[in-house]
Amino acid sequence: MFEIYMTRLHELTVVLYALSVLLYFIDFLTSNRKANRVAFWLLAFVWGLQTVFLVLYMMKTGRFPVLTIFEGLYFYAWVLITFSLVINRLMKVDFIVFFANVLGFFIMALHTFAPMQIESEVLASRLMSELLFFHITVAILSYGAFSLSFVFSLLYLIQYDLLKRKKWGSRLLRIADLSKLEHMSYVLNIIGVPMLVISLILGIQWAYIKLPAMIWLDSKVLGSILVLTLYSIYLYLKVGRGMSGKSLALWNVASFLVVMINFFLFGKLSSFHFWYK
Template identity: 80%
Template sequence: MFDMYMTRLHELTVVLYALSILLYFIDFLHDNRKANRFAFWLLAFVWILQTLFLFLYMLKTGRFPVLTIFEGLYFYAWVLITLSLAINRLLRVDFTVFFTNVLGFIIMAIHTFAPVQFDSQVMAQQLVSELLLIHITVAILSYGAFSISFVFSLLYLIQYDLLKRKKWGKRLQRIADLSKLEHMSYVLNVIGVPMLMIGVILGMQWAYIKVPDMHWYDAKILGSFIVLIVYGVYLYLRVSKGMFGKSLALWNIGSFLIVLINFFLFGRLSSFHLWYS
């Protein structure tokens, strides 16, 4: 029973870590001090939980936890979080903080959901199933954000066309103004990109455990990375190049079409997605 409670706390730690990464991503794009503070305190809470787990493990085993690969992974994740907190507080190098936390999250997810660290086969299988559930949930939430962002971009083009042709009327009044439509489309993509990145990390961890002959050039894996790239380009064009208007809306619509291709076509071609379909 105690091991089950500890497992649940580890899973909670991963969720809080993922939320911290999302907030750091927002701060990374916009220099948002409020998001940075929330991310910092969430990460600090994760560090407290990790330190507690580390201390309890040392009491249980009577030694420093670095003698096995899984002990080393956990200590490595703890070191990364510790350094990230120090960098955030002392140096204010946000670029480094964000990518350090992405690496730390990958290491922590590998450690948390690796079934070989559990003596009970039932608990190990349950944990792997929960990993799949979290992966699917996060991925679908990201797709939901991309879908609504697509709708806002579509409405932007409709509104843009109505204004250009001077078609005044109730239809024009019922659609929000162009700046609001563009802003909401952008905000949803800012949320969707880190969520998809987290979903891909967890999905690859699940596939590595459950599909022994999985290939890294699997259609679904490549498709997910393509989706991340095209939306990453969208954010780059919006933030670094200052692109606005119709061109950015068209890019967003094209990106969502790739999401649909990845979901419906690449999912059919994938070996490990057919594994649980």
Template identity: 70%
Template sequence: MFEQTMTRLHELMIVLYAISILFYFIDFLNKNRKANLFAFWLLAIVWVLQTIFLFLYMINTGRFPVLTIFEGLYFYAWVLITLSLVINRLLRVDFTVFFTNVLGFIIMAIHTFAPVQVESQAMAEQLVSELLLIHITMAILSYGAFSLSFVFSLLYLLQFKLLKEKKWGQRLWRISDLSKLEKISYILNSIGVAMLLLSLILGMQWAFIKLPNFILYDPKIIGSFILLILYSTYLYLRIKKNVFGKSLAMLNVAAFLIILINFFLGSRLSSFHFWYS
């Protein structure tokens, strides 16, 4: 009973941690203080749950949990979250906070879903299956965000064409203005990049656990990292290089075509993704 309760507690922490990183990423890109505050309190909840588990584990084992590699990983993740909360409240160094939490999430995922630490084989198998489920769900959510962004970019290009050709018809007024279309597309891509990054972290963890002959140069994995780089480039051009308008919309459309190639062709060529593609 204790083992099952702790397992569910860890899974809840992983989900809350992922949502917190998503909002930290939004704040990192746009200096959104509301997103930062929401991310901070979600992370605080994770920290409270971690601390509760730490004390329960100490009571259950009668010692401080640092004697094994998995106990050390958990304590390391707890330290990273604690430092992140302190930095966020006292120093306001957003760059440090975001990447500290990404590292903390990786450590937490390794600890939570590593079957070696689980005494029950059935529970270990269930954990690995749930890790795969979370990975796939996050990947699909990121693809959904990218797909909606693609639609808004297409609407942007259509509106741009209508304005350039001075076709002042009803269709023109039914499409939103260019700035709003571009902003929504940018926001959706920001969410998609964060979700894709978290999905790749969890997917790699699952592959290392489950696949004895796992290779990093699998076509689906390479395609996913190419997508991450493309959409990160989109965000970089938008934020740092002040690239706007038609060129950015065209890049977004091209990136979505890579998604389609990766989703259909990459899954067929992959040595293991066809199991759930």
């Protein structure tokens, strides 16, 4: 029973860490200091839980936890979080903090959901099922954000066309102004991209453990990477190049079409995404 409770606490730290990564990504792109503060305190809470687990483990084993690969992974994740907190508080280097936390999340998830460290085979199997559940849930949430972003971009194109053709009327008044539509589409993509990254990290870990001979050229894997690339380019065009307007909306619509192809077609062609078959 104690092992189950400890496993649940470790899973809670992964969830909180994922939320922190999401908020750090929002701050990274939009310089949202409120998101940065919340992300910092979430990460600080995760660090506190990790520190407690680390101390308890040292008291239980009577040694420093670096003698096995799983102990090393946990200590490595703790070190990354510690450095991230120090850098965030003292240096304010958002670029380094965000990518350090993406790496830290990967290491923590790898340690938390690794069944080899669980003595009970039943618990290890349940852990793998929960890892798969988290992967699918976060992936669908990211697709939901991309779907809403697509709707706003589609409304942008409709509104743009009505204004260009000077079709004044009730339809024009019922659709929000162009700047608001573009902003909402952008915000939803900011949410969707880090969630897709988190989903890919969890999915790759599940596949690595359950399918060691997995073909990395699987259609669903390539499709998900393509989706992430397209939306990352969207954010680069918006933030890095300052692009806006109809061209950006068209890129977003095209990216969502790839999302649908990846969800329906590539899922059926995949050799191991059985829930789509």
